[in-house]
Amino acid sequence: MPFYNATGLLRTAHATGRDFIFVTGNYRLGAFGWLAGPTMEEHATPNAGLYDQRLLFDFVKMHIGKFGGDAGHISAWGESAGAASILHHLTATEPPVFNRVMVQSPAYLWEFDRSSTGYAGRIFRNLSEIAGCPDHGESALECLRSLDVKSLQEANKAVIREEWFDSGLFAFNPAVDGTLIKELPTTAFRQGKFWKNITSLIVSHVYDESKQFVPCWISGKQSVDRYLNGFIPVDKYPEQVAAIKKQYSWWAWKPQSTIHDIIQDSSFICNTRAIFDAYKDVSPVYMMQYDFLQVLGAAQHATDLLPTFFNTDVNQTEFVAFLANASNSWTIEAQQFFYRLQALAPEFQPYLASFAATGVPEPGATRPQAWSPASLNARGEVTDVLQVGLGILGDFTNTTTDAQNTEKICGFWANMSDWLTQAAPAPGPGFSYQRPDL
DSSP: OTTTTTTHHHHHHHTOOOOOOOOOOOOOOOHHOOOHHHHHHHOHHHSSHHHHHHHHHHHHHHHGGGTOOOTOOOEEETTTTHHHHHHHHHHHHSSSSSSEEEEEEEEOOOOOSSSSHHHHHHHHHHHHHHTTSSHHHHHHHHHHSSSSSSHHHHHHHHHHHHHHHHHHSSOOOOOSSSSSSOOOHHHHTTTOOSSSOEEEEEEEEEOOOOSSHHHHOOOOOOHHHHHHHSSSTTTOOOOHHHHHHTTTTTTTOOHHHHHHHHHIOOOOOOOHHHHHHHHHHTTTTEEEEEEGGGGGGGGBBTTTTHHHOOOSSSHHHHHHHHHHHHTTTOOHHHHHHHHHHHHHHHHHHHHHHHHHHHOOOOOOSSOOOOOOOOOTTTTTTSSSEEEEEESSSSSEEEEOTEEEEEOOHHHHHHHHHHHHHHHSSOOTTOOOOOOOOO
């Protein structure tokens, strides 16, 4: 299905005189891109996926002029894990070559503990053991490197399945490695350790980021403990886990709601607050809350990609079938959603096309609603947020205060990031590596 090729965006850009070049690239995923921990730090290169992305950006910087592009104005766009990668580039020890950013629902697991008992170290051991290799050290890497691709892929899939069913977490993520990534982005932003060359940003989240990520086995107090222990091991960080339970005081009698809120706040929404707080006094930050058809429960994670990439080449029958299957809804409901999406996309895409071309998200000709940079009100709330929702007079409102993105809850998670960073044990002597020669 021709969807994510940006055809709709490019047509919109051309029709409004805001042409830009859309570039995509591959990077390694799973164990191939995100292995980290002590063994990787000492004998290999963790965060290979970030280096792949840096290579792509460097390629664009070097060669986009040959295609008529402007190497001085490169935008990095990403959603979910892709957006989280951008956050890591913004706080890495080496500067990004891009100078504009659009991040939609940035999400990553906090891999802050570089010790052998940290999350990344545990995942490395699990992969090695499943692959039939030693669980640490140079011999483990030599064994993994000797395996064929199919064997590594099977071990990779097994680790992902095991981790999801056991702890409800995604096994492979960018990790603090002591060289390229010194701290969690949340902490780095707060400490001012981020690159200031970014001239304009779009930062967004959807209304319900976490519904689809709450494990099906969450049903009582013990299940909450089980989830938190995978996220932040209670035997190593008892005070921090106790603080989370105190913050989410309803955890004992509303377990599903508790885990939903913890995932939404820590892994999604407060990442948008962290980047806003960092850049609000540096560059214009355009904030968005995507609530489209939330009255029907439709504003869930990644649904904002639908108007972002919608184009008229999409086969309506196939697309409606996809929507019905993905949302577990009747075909007639999916058909109605398709019609609403078909109407929303021409209003939504001009903002993004304009941002790509000029760094300023401007509306199209239909139902124009200006989008101003966000600001903080006297209560510390993010306001002047563009809300995308089904309204009587239009689908866009720019005077919204984002009630989900509060100083109280995001301040808690910013403090937690700092606290965990300080409490994490040192990785031990000799755990450093050299940046690969690109």
